[in-house]
Amino acid sequence: MKILHVIANLAPRYGGPAKAGMEMSAALAARGHDVTIFTTNQDGDGVLEVPTDRIIRKNGVDVRYFPVVQPKFWRTSPAMAAALKKEIPNFDIVHIHSLYLFHGMAAGHYARKHGVPYIVRPHGTLDPVMYARHRYRKKIMETLFEDRNIRLADALHYTTEEELLLAEPYVHGSPGFVVPNGVNSSDYRELPPKGTFRSRYKLLEGKKMLLFFSRINFKKGLDVLVEAFREIHRRHPDTVLVLTGPDDENYGQKVREWLKAASLSEFAIFTGMLTGADKLAVLRDADLFLLPSYSENFGIAVVEAMACGVPVVISDKVNIWREVVAEGAGLATPVDPAQVADAASRLLDDPELREQMGERGRAMVSQYYEWSQVAAQLEQEYRQLAGEAGTAGSGSSARAGLTWGS
Template identity: 95%
Template sequence: MNILHVIANLAPRYGGPAKAGMEMAAALAARGHDVTIFTTNQDGSGVLEVPTDRTIRKNGVDIRYFPVIQPKFWRTSPAMAAALKKEMPRFDIVHIHSLYLFHGMAAGHYARKHGVPYIVRPHGTLDPVMHARHRYRKKIMETLFEDRNIRRADALHYTTEEELLLAEPYVHGSSGFVVPNGINSSDYRELPPKGTFRSRYKLLEGKRMLLFFSRINFKKGLDVLVEAFRDIHRRHPDTVLVLTGPDDENYGQRVRDWLKAASLSEFAIFTGMLTGTDKLAVLRDADLFLLPSYSENFGIAVVEAMACGVPVVISDKVNIWREVVAEGAGLATPVDPIRVADAACQLLDDPELRERMGERGRAMASQYYEWSQVAAQLEQEYRRLAGEAGRAGSGRGAQAGLTWGS
């Protein structure tokens, strides 16, 4: 199949969505498909140092970067729209990542215009917490294009059953399927020697390391984490909190202020974003992974921690929490600092339980979230939807909707 993925950005600072989009495309290419990604060169307030005048080949995937222009919050790229208009007819199916952004409006419009089946992946934006955020601005976009994109999509792609259920009130009856995100378990098979990360920080000598490994972002429950850490550290003074991840919109300063107010600054380490062996080293040395998010459509960082044998404590708003608990790979709590602290202390007090959960998490990651398996599931959905679109005939293109740039 000739498959197009359309995503706002691939810069590493955007965390799980960018990582998953690239790896998903590569896994499909490994199954013999022709896979193309259309994206922008946005990297925060700047741009990536990538060519925007030609295709880049990476991991078997053709990647087209297009210039982003103002307003950048909308990931605006007329050059991408022009390419979609020209090239859309050659694709068998289109996979649109996330809502409320320019690339989704353009891709949905031209897919309908040319009768190409398309899938919309909400990326958690239809979770009630996220749906309510910036509601006025989103309502305008829903009226202009997003409701149409959702109603006329051939399917919505969710990564968990929980995400599907939470999105139901907002999808106008559109059908969907569940296929999870994935990892390449081989990337986590050979880990750095234990102690590699700890050796870089004197503070970690003889201490137990609690790891937050995600974007420094409002939805990650960092206010809850700081309050929970206050209680954990009172009960276990040998604990240090390590926060690893890119800082969204300078939110990290707020976290530092909370830590200072709680007299915990000297027991916390901010590493920034880590990649490659540095990332594996911090995961390898963690005693416990903590993620008390307010909203998390999947939680790829949770799977990465489990792949490294780290027991996890997550909130029941991280949408794989049921699976994690059922497999015995970790504990889940409400988004409440007392409950988070109690769960963390339960594991800190029981080394054997931590070890068992770490082993079960490693098994769970490889059994359920290997990209080769995930890609096979996606391929099955693509073929089903492309077949249904073909049987529906050529009348699909008559309902393109928005008439701009037609």
């Protein structure tokens, strides 16, 4: 099949969606499909150092970066829209990542115009917490294009059953399917020697290491984490909180202020974003992974931690929490500092239970979240949708909706 993924950006700072979009595409290419990604060169306030005038081949995938222009908050790229207009008829299916952005408006419009089946992946934006955020601005976009995009999509792609259920009130009855995110478990089989990360920080000598491993962002429940850590540290003075991940919109300054107000600054380490061997080293040395998010449509960082044998404590707003608890790979709590602290303390008090949960997490990742397995599931969904909708370019343009740029 010829498959087109359309995503706003692939810069590492954007976390799970960017990582999953690239790895998903590579896994599909490994199954013999012709996979292309259209994206922008946006990287925060700047741009990636990538060419925008030619295709880049990455892991078997053709990646086309297009220049982003103002207003950048909308990931605006007229060059991408022009390419979508020209190229979409050449694909069998289009997979659109995220809502309320320029690329989704353009891709949905031209997919309908040319009768090419398309899938919309909300990436958690239809979780009630996220749906309510910036509601006025989103309502305008829904009226202009997003309601149409969702209503006329051939399917919506969710990564958990929980995400599907939470989105139901907002999708106008559009059909959906569940296929999870994945990891390449081979990337986590050979980890750095234990102690590699700890050796870089004198503060970690002889201490239990609590790891937050995600974007430093409002929705990750960092205010809850700081309050929980206050109680955890009171019960377990030998604990240190390590916060690893890119700082999203300078949110890290707030977290530092909360830690200072709680007299915990000297027991916390900010590493920034870690990749490659450094990422594996911090995961390898963690005693416990903590993610008390307010909203998390999947939580790829949770899967990465489990792949490294780290027991996890997550909120029941991280949408794989039911699966994690059912497999005995970790604990889930409400978004409540006291309950997060209780769960973490329970595991800190029981090294044997931590080890058991770590092993169950590894087994869970191998059984359910290997990219090769996930890509096979996704391929099946693509074939069904493409078969129902006919071949690329042969459909009616009756669903085209907006007439801009046609």
